[in-house]
Amino acid sequence: MQALTNKAQAVSRKPMTFLERLYLINIIKGMMITFSHMFKKQPTIRYPEQKREFSPVFRGLHVLNRDEDGRERCTACGLCAVACPAEAITMEAAERVEGEENLYREEKYAAKYEINMLRCIFCGLCEDACPKDAIYLSETFAPANFTRKGFIYGKPDLLIPNPKTEASAFAEAKGVEA
Amino acid sequence: MSEQTFFKVTVDGITIEVPAGTTILQAARQIGGQVAPPAMCYYSKLKGSGGKCRTCLVEVSKGSEKDPRPMPKLVASCRTTVMDGMEVKNITSDKVIDARAGVVEFLLLNHPLDCPICDQAGECHLQDLSFDHGKSKTRFEFQKRTFKKHDLGDNIQLHMTRCILCYRCVFTADQLTNKRVHGILDRGDHAEIATHIEKSLDNEFIGNVIDVCPVGALTDKTFRFKNRVWFLKPMDAHRDCPTCSGRVTLWNRGDEVYRVTARKDEWGEIEDTPDGQPGWICNTCRFDKKEASDWVIEGPRAISRASVISQGHYQGSVGMHKPTETFLAVNGGRAPHLLMDIHDESEVNQPTIHLGKIQGPSHGNTFNNKN
Numbered sequence: 001m002q003a004l005t006n007k008a009q010a011v012s013r014k015p016m017t018f019l020e021r022l023y024l025i026n027i028i029k030g031m032m033i034t035f036s037h038m039f040k041k042q043p044t045i046r047y048p049e050q051k052r053e054f055s056p057v058f059r060g061l062h063v064l065n066r067d068e069d070g071r072e073r074c075t076a077c078g079l080c081a082v083a084c085p086a087e088a089i090t091m092e093a094a095e096r097v098e099g100e101e102n103l104y105r106e107e108k109y110a111a112k113y114e115i116n117m118l119r120c121i122f123c124g125l126c127e128d129a130c131p132k133d134a135i136y137l138s139e140t141f142a143p144a145n146f147t148r149k150g151f152i153y154g155k156p157d158l159l160i161p162n163p164k165t166e167a168s169a170f171a172e173a174k175g176v177e178a
Numbered sequence: 179m180s181e182q183t184f185f186k187v188t189v190d191g192i193t194i195e196v197p198a199g200t201t202i203l204q205a206a207r208q209i210g211g212q213v214a215p216p217a218m219c220y221y222s223k224l225k226g227s228g229g230k231c232r233t234c235l236v237e238v239s240k241g242s243e244k245d246p247r248p249m250p251k252l253v254a255s256c257r258t259t260v261m262d263g264m265e266v267k268n269i270t271s272d273k274v275i276d277a278r279a280g281v282v283e284f285l286l287l288n289h290p291l292d293c294p295i296c297d298q299a300g301e302c303h304l305q306d307l308s309f310d311h312g313k314s315k316t317r318f319e320f321q322k323r324t325f326k327k328h329d330l331g332d333n334i335q336l337h338m339t340r341c342i343l344c345y346r347c348v349f350t351a352d353q354l355t356n357k358r359v360h361g362i363l364d365r366g367d368h369a370e371i372a373t374h375i376e377k378s379l380d381n382e383f384i385g386n387v388i389d390v391c392p393v394g395a396l397t398d399k400t401f402r403f404k405n406r407v408w409f410l411k412p413m414d415a416h417r418d419c420p421t422c423s424g425r426v427t428l429w430n431r432g433d434e435v436y437r438v439t440a441r442k443d444e445w446g447e448i449e450d451t452p453d454g455q456p457g458w459i460c461n462t463c464r465f466d467k468k469e470a471s472d473w474v475i476e477g478p479r480a481i482s483r484a485s486v487i488s489q490g491h492y493q494g495s496v497g498m499h500k501p502t503e504t505f506l507a508v509n510g511g512r513a514p515h516l517l518m519d520i521h522d523e524s525e526v527n528q529p530t531i532h533l534g535k536i537q538g539p540s541h542g543n544t545f546n547n548k549n
Contacts, residue, residue: 077294
């Protein structure tokens with residue numbers, strides 16, 4: 001049979017010499033490789049205490065934004081839901097009644113807004129689609145859990161703290177500028 | 179029957195023979211496709227409509243066979259009748275494209291662009307028009323006009339800021355009802371649709387103003403904010419209605435009827451019934467029959483592929499066919515062990531809340547919200 005490349009090597013069937021049969025030299029060679037890694041830079045970090053810096057384009061958990069007066073920006077227009085390739089976003093719209101002007105920015109608002117984090121693929125298309133600057137992907141990821149129940153994120157989980165009424169929580173959530 | 183004269187007219191290089199007296203717009207629509215100019219105010223089912231919005235402007239590059247001079251200015255194709263041998267340029271004319279972009283800019287000057295809130299979004303002619311013919315930026319730097327809110331009754335919601343003053347609803351009320359109670363008050367920048375003084379529109383056929391409105395100025399209050407049209411399932415249906423043809427499009431979510439509208443053709447106008455009459459529908463059909471059992475469903479409505487409504491919409495026999503659950507059959511009759519039932523966790527799309535049965539728009543307390 002003709003070889004396709006000239007890289008093929010015939011298997012050597014020679015019996016091992018005495019030194020080779022001892023295996024000692026090869027074991028020491030291997031140990032040297034292992035030992036040399038003790039002086040090299042560690043590629044791993046001690047995760048829960050230390051954390052890696054995220055890339056500026058990292059797409060993590062969603063937040064629902066408020067405007068500077070603390071009113072919810074989302075008007076339940078459904079563009080995030082229609083853009084979502086995983087169909088993770090669902091919502092229920094309602095009309096703003098008198099007296100709710102300080103809660104909601106527009107005439108219509110999302111009475112319920114849910115993101116199924118089990119379905120979400122964190123592609124960020126909802127952020128792209130939003131005409132009201134209402135949804136953003138933050139720099140945190142969804143915490144692990146043993147059951148599926150905690151992964152349906154509703155409005156209480158997603159909304160950012162109100163900058164007017166919960167100023168300290170808002171400042172904490174905002175974090176420090178890197 | 180007297181001999182009908184036919185005129186040859188060429189629109190964008192496509193020649194068609196039409197009876198004398200046909201407008202350029204109608205001739206172009208007979209050719210179909212992109213050749214047909216857009217129309218915001220003209221409505222073929224309403225006598226006297228047209229000539230106001232100027233979106234259907236076309237260039238006549240040859241007047242007729244006898245007088246081949248071009249017309250000096252762009253003409254409104256909905257109001258200009260064809261002549262024999264006329265040559266019309268629509269999308270092949272740079273002048274028309276430029277003029278149309280200008281018209282769209284003017285129409286959008288005072289338009290609030292609140293499409294995320296507006297119920298008409300997704301089926302709005304102004305949205306389509308500005309998408310196809312408009313510019314992406316506005317040069318308008320001033321406050322848009324606002325109006326005092328008028329209440330037009332329990333079923334029709336008026337958003338005057340969105341109105342482009344096409345007069346279609348006025349013609350509808352004139353031609354379909356015996357007494358018109360709404361109209362355009364004031365003039366110029368102050369012109370507005372209103373009733374004098376604060377009457378509600380309650381004629382049995384007045385609901386059709388919702389269907390003729392090219393923008394979201396007149397919308398269905400019983401559907402207000404219930405859902406976005408592209409998440410609904412349009413189905414052709416009919417019922418034996420004593421007052422109207424009863425041929426409608428149902429906008430369903432699951433088996434729940436969220437909205438009832440008349441059937442619209444590819445120009446956004448109400449379809450004719452088989453006997454050749456426009457298929458206007460009555461208020462009872464439109465606002466009060468929100469049970470699936472009221473209707474005989476014919477099948478999914480054909481939706482243009484270019485429309486956002488076609489997303490997730492299955493047409494033909496596929497749309498009529500409900501997928502069967504095969505799990506029990508392949509698993510020896512045992513039900514699947516569910517790790518989570520979504521309705522236990524999710525507060526959206528709860529099986530106990532029937533939005534289609536709520537008369538007006540839902541509010542926070544509809545969903546047991548504490549707010």
